[in-house]
Amino acid sequence: MNMKKMILAFLLIYSLQLFAQKGTIKIIHHGTKTNLRGLSICKDAIWVSGSKGKIAKSMDGGKSWQWHLVKGFERADLRDIQAFDKNTAIVMAIDSPAYILKTTDGGKNWKTVYQNNTSGMFLDAMDFSNHRNGIVVGDPIHGKIFLATTKNEGETWKFINPNISANIQKGEAFFAASGSNIVLLKTNNFHLISGGIKSRYFTKNKVCILPMMQGKETTGANAIAVYKNNIAITGGDFMEPNRNDSCFCFSNNNGNNWQRPTIAPNGYRSDVIFINKNTLICCGLTGVDISKDGGNTWENISHQSFNTCRYSKKLNAVFFIGQNGVIGKLLL
Template identity: 45%
Template sequence: MQVRLLIIACLLSLTGYSQKIEILKTGIKSSLRGLCVLNDNLIWTSGSGGTVGRSTDGGKTWEWNIVPGFEKREFRDIEAFDANTAIVIAIAEPGNILKTTDGGKTWNNVFTDTTKGVFMDAMDFADAKNGIVIGDPINDEVYLLTTKDGGNSWDKYRGSPIKAGKGEAFFAASGTNIIYHAKNKFTAVSGGMVSRILTPDNAIELPMVKGKETTGAYSLAVYKDQAAVVGGNYTSDTSTEGNCVLFKLSQPAAFRKPAVPPHGYRSGVEFITGGQLICCGTSGVDVSNDLGMHWTLISKESYNVVKRSKAGRTVILAGDGKIAKLVY
């Protein structure tokens, strides 16, 4: 039996190496952390220096804009709906949400929050109308905003307040720590001194590394009932301690840990197919061909975020000054 398991593990490792990362663009003067891949041609990205990029040909060519008045701000997440319409969130005080309807040429400030301590981390949309933003806790409550009109207006979340744990926060590393489901339901993951799965009804402790401001869950990916969480310790980015957890949405407390975890801290995770996953971080990129139980390192290059096309097969990665795609 042990020999058979070893053979299977080796085969999985070999198939992982057939996947590789291909650079699409370098030399970008921005740390890119927001990413939205609508189809195999249309890609939006955002990052530091008020930067937003758009490609309509699968990443071969790019249009770049620096939003006036936001040259020193960081757009840590972006959500796009078509070639013309997109939304970005600007972290830290004041918290801003901007929207474009002309392909990024001009931006309308649709929401501003000047509350002391406001820090928007991530955003997700269940459909073209209904979206959610999550931010670091204020007055010991998780910061949540929702929209019902495609991001034209935003309101405080109307569900029951969610109490934050001491030292609990949400990382603005890739804009992927919250999933907005239908009917105002969401699943989010946190980090810091504690690390939890949060839903409107439950808060469940995650078996991930925790106890420091830089530890915990950074990213969540969902495919039907399957969920994968990655993270670790940003300041120790080659450590594999508590950096990945697997579970089902229908059984959120029945955790599984990988037999071979990703090879370090990871800030982004995404399903390639129902059984294949990819994750990325500052110390490299890993893939798994068995629902996250065994991970193979395919690149030591640093990337912040990875996303699969919502209507296609393309998988795009973005990082500090560069954009790439997965060849598989």
């Protein structure tokens, strides 16, 4: 009987520990001297990238991490990363000259697949619709949006003219806060958002002003997420991170109409993701929020600062990254 009681007590404690972990963000790594902004989850690995040329990879759901310093790019700010598998990934080094690098050996070695020496060049984000087709956006050059695409898994990149009728305004740009301001669709159309003096939404055939705070170079949209015809956009003012008067908007009809939430996220947010049609999560300097009604009302679940979040369907978990090499995990 005593042994049975001990076993039951152990199972009860274990179950309570599991319950406590679910719905709570657990910090699974911190202390590395890098500001992490790039996060990508593929079928067999989680990759992160950040300042000072740092890359890390986990192949066990975030329990352990392999860290790499990209040779020749020790001072580079690696703002976005796209992972294809545990061996293959593409990373973006943002400023002049701007580079896109690729590894095929798990991060040990990287080759340059794109370089741009144009004065003022600053890459902001990239996205892939599948393993082969990708797009990268950079800050405007001479008032024109910079876009380049790849059709061969990032081996080569080609500048494209998006034929968008509206020029970028002075003081309008694309924030490189989380690698999330552009989404590439399987149709090769894209969703793109700007911030600053103006905050706008762009596709190949549509341009509109967003109902987001704007007017200063620190304001506007930072991240966009798309789930079928549902679009979520988050941002704010990173110099006033507690302001939440117009830091989020959403559309349920593919960007034809936009709404502000009834209850907004708890301040500036640099990233947003869909878990499903109704459930969204966003993160930023002042914490993490969740919506369970498609973005109309938000609840704060953490005051921990993060830059970027991504969802793993396989692990049924959301991963977060931020300053000082912090990595968090939320079990759903």
